[in-house]
Amino acid sequence: xxxxxxxxxxxxxxxxxxxxxxxxxxxxxxxxxxxxxxxxxxxxxxxxxxxxxxxxxxxxxxxxxxxxxxxxxxxxxxxxxxxxxxxxxxxxxxxxxxxxxxxxxxxxxxxxxxxxxxxxxxxxxxxxxxxxxxxxxxxxxxxxxxxxxxxxxxxxxxxxxxxxxxxxxxxxxxxxxxxxxxxxxxxxxxxxxxxxxxxxxxxxxxxxxxxxxxxxxxxxxxxxxxxxxxxxxxxxxxxxxxxxxxxxxxxxxxxxxxxxxxxxxxxxxxxxxxxxxxxxxxxxxxxxxxxxxxxxxxxxxxxxxxxxxxxxxxxxxxxxxxx
Numbered sequence: 001x002x003x004x005x006x007x008x009x010x011x012x013x014x015x016x017x018x019x020x021x022x023x024x025x026x027x028x029x030x031x032x033x034x035x036x037x038x039x040x041x042x043x044x045x046x047x048x049x050x051x052x053x054x055x056x057x058x059x060x061x062x063x064x065x066x067x068x069x070x071x072x073x074x075x076x077x078x079x080x081x082x083x084x085x086x087x088x089x090x091x092x093x094x095x096x097x098x099x100x101x102x103x104x105x106x107x108x109x110x111x112x113x114x115x116x117x118x119x120x121x122x123x124x125x126x127x128x129x130x131x132x133x134x135x136x137x138x139x140x141x142x143x144x145x146x147x148x149x150x151x152x153x154x155x156x157x158x159x160x161x162x163x164x165x166x167x168x169x170x171x172x173x174x175x176x177x178x179x180x181x182x183x184x185x186x187x188x189x190x191x192x193x194x195x196x197x198x199x200x201x202x203x204x205x206x207x208x209x210x211x212x213x214x215x216x217x218x219x220x221x222x223x224x225x226x227x228x229x230x231x232x233x234x235x236x237x238x239x240x241x242x243x244x245x246x247x248x249x250x251x252x253x254x255x256x257x258x259x260x261x262x263x264x265x266x267x268x269x270x271x272x273x274x275x276x277x278x279x280x281x282x283x284x285x286x287x288x289x290x291x292x293x294x295x296x297x298x299x300x301x302x303x304x305x306x307x308x309x310x311x312x313x314x315x316x317x318x319x320x321x322x323x
Contacts, residue, residue, distance in 0.1 A: 001013075001018055001117065001118050001120070001279070001283065001287075002117050002118070002119045002120070003120050003122070003272065003273060003279055004119070004120065004121040004122065004123075004273065005121075005122045005123050005269035005270060005272065005273045006123055008270070008273040008274065009273060010272070010273045010274070010276060010279055011117075011279075012276070012279040012280055012282075012283050014283055014287075014288070016288070018118070018283065018287050018288075019118060019287070021118070021133050021134070021135055021140070023135065027209075043062075046062045046063055046064050046065070047062060047063045048060060048061070048062050048082060049061045049062060049063065051072060051074075051082055051085050051191065053085075053188060053189060053190050053191060056070075057069060057070055057190070058070070058071065058072045058190045058191065060072060070190065070227070071190050071191075071192065071223050071236075072190065072191050072192070073192050073193075073194055073216065073219050073220070073223075074086070074191060074192065074193050074194070074197050075193075075194045075195050075197060075212070075216055076197050077195065077196045077197065078095070078175065078176040078177060078178050078196035078197065079175070079176055080197065082197075083193050083197040083198075085188070085191055086185055086186065086187060086188050086191050086192075086193050087184050087185040087186065087193065088185075090178060090179075090182075090199075091148075092146075092147040092148040093146060093147075093148045094178070094179050094182055095146075095147050095176055095177060095178045095179055096127065096128055096144045096145060096146055096147060096176075096177040096178075096179060096206065097144065097145065097147045097150050097153050097174060097175070097176065097177070098128075098142060098143070098144035098174065098175040098176075098177050098206065099142050099143055099144075099153050099154060099156075099157045099172055099173070099174050099175075100140060100141065100142030100172070100173055100175070101140075101141055101142065101157070101161065101166075101170045101171065101172050101173070102135075102138045102139070102140055102141075102170065102171070103138055103139045103141060103161075103166050103168065103170050104137060104138045105137070105138060105139060107136060107137060110134045110135075110137075110138075110139065111134070113134075114132065114134040114139075116134070117134070118131070118132075118133050118134075119131060119132040119133070121160070122265070122269040122272075123265060123269060124143055124145075124156065124160050125143045125144060125145025125149075125150060125153070125156055126145050126146060126149035126150070126262070126265075127145045127146030127148075127149055127258070127262050128143065128144040128145030128146065128206075129143070129144065129145075130142065130143040130157075130160045131143075131144075132164060132166070139166060141160070141161055141164070141166055142157065143156050143157045143160055144177060144206050146179075147176075153174070154172060157172060177196075177201060177206050177208075178196055178199040178201050179199070179201065179203045179255065179258075180199060180200060180201040180202055180203045180208075180211075180251040180254055180255060181203045181251040181252040181253070181254055181255030181256070182199060182255065184198065184199045186198040186199075186239075186240055186243070187236055187237070187239060187240060189233050189236075190233070192219045192222075192223070192236065192239055194212060194215040194216045194218075194219050195208060195211060195212030195213075195215055195216065196208050196212065198215060198243075200212065200215050200243070200247070200251065201251075202250075202251065202254045203251065203254040203255040203257075203258045204254045204255075204257045204258045204261075204292070205254070211247060211251075214246065214247065215243055218239055218242045218243055218246070219239050221242075222235075222236060222238050222239040222242065223236075223239075225238070249293060250290060250291070250292055250293070253291075253292030253293040253295075253296050254292045256292070256296050257292050257295065257296050257299075260296065260299065260300075271303065278299075278303075281295060281298060282295060285298070
């Protein structure tokens with residue numbers, strides 16, 4: 001992992017793999033085929049137009065048909081509108097805009113330039129970062145930042161690509177990335193949200209695939225228990241509790257880390273690229289052990305020593321006395 005801030009950078013290397021980079025087209029199709037192997041009924045090219053909750057079912061209206069289901073799990077990602085049947089819309093401070101381009105190149109050139117290294121550039125977009133990830137046959141390069149502050153996101157991306165020798169006429173895709181760690185409503189009586197639709201995203205890195213998969217599993221397990229054991233509808237609240245228990249504190253801590261570092265970007269990121277211990281600790285605590293909470297405490301105690309200890313504790317515990 002190589003982390004940049006302006007003209008400085010620092011590199012961290014671990015013996016174990018830190019991440020796996022995958023093409024979403026390949027990965028998403030793999031998941032679809034695994035679902036198909038179970039014998040589940042799959043309908044493609046059929047857009048869901050509306051969901052209507054009734055006393056004993058949910059009516060699902062599509063471009064071709066109307067279906068009735070006892071429960072509906074909405075896993076539409078961040079770009080759909082069905083999730084607003086359950087929760088309110090995010091404000092511009094509660095989500096990020098991400099722009100990404102895939103830039104083809106020879107594998108030999110890619111491997112020589114970025115040999116198994118993910119590259120993160122801070123100071124590119126307020127509340128976010130830029131990235132260059134090596135893939136087989138192409139680079140994935142993009143920027144993400146808080147929507148409220150990105151007035152000209154495409155220009156920021158194009159300038160970032162040019163500065164890193166990747167300029168050219170390449171297609172650009174844009175994405176909405178909900179900020180994780182914000183308490184959102186994720187279920188109604190018969191509707192459940194998972195993944196990006198529920199806002200289950202690491203607020204600092206923007207990673208959400210693992211939470212999408214796990215929240216989908218937890219939702220399915222909760223519904224299965226309700227049906228098999230003839231439980232009351234209110235038992236669906238167990239889904240919300242399970243998500244909070246398994247990764248809720250982690251997402252809340254990722255939001256705190258983002259706020260701390262981006263509140264004073266000049267100080268924070270200059271310090272980060274000049275002190276190898278900060279990156280090393282991040283790779284150990286967050287990437288390897290997925291523990292933002294301990295990392296935030298460590299940062300506050302070791303690099304905010306000008307603050308009284310009582311103030312440091314209040315910053316760490318703010319908003320949740322269990323966190």
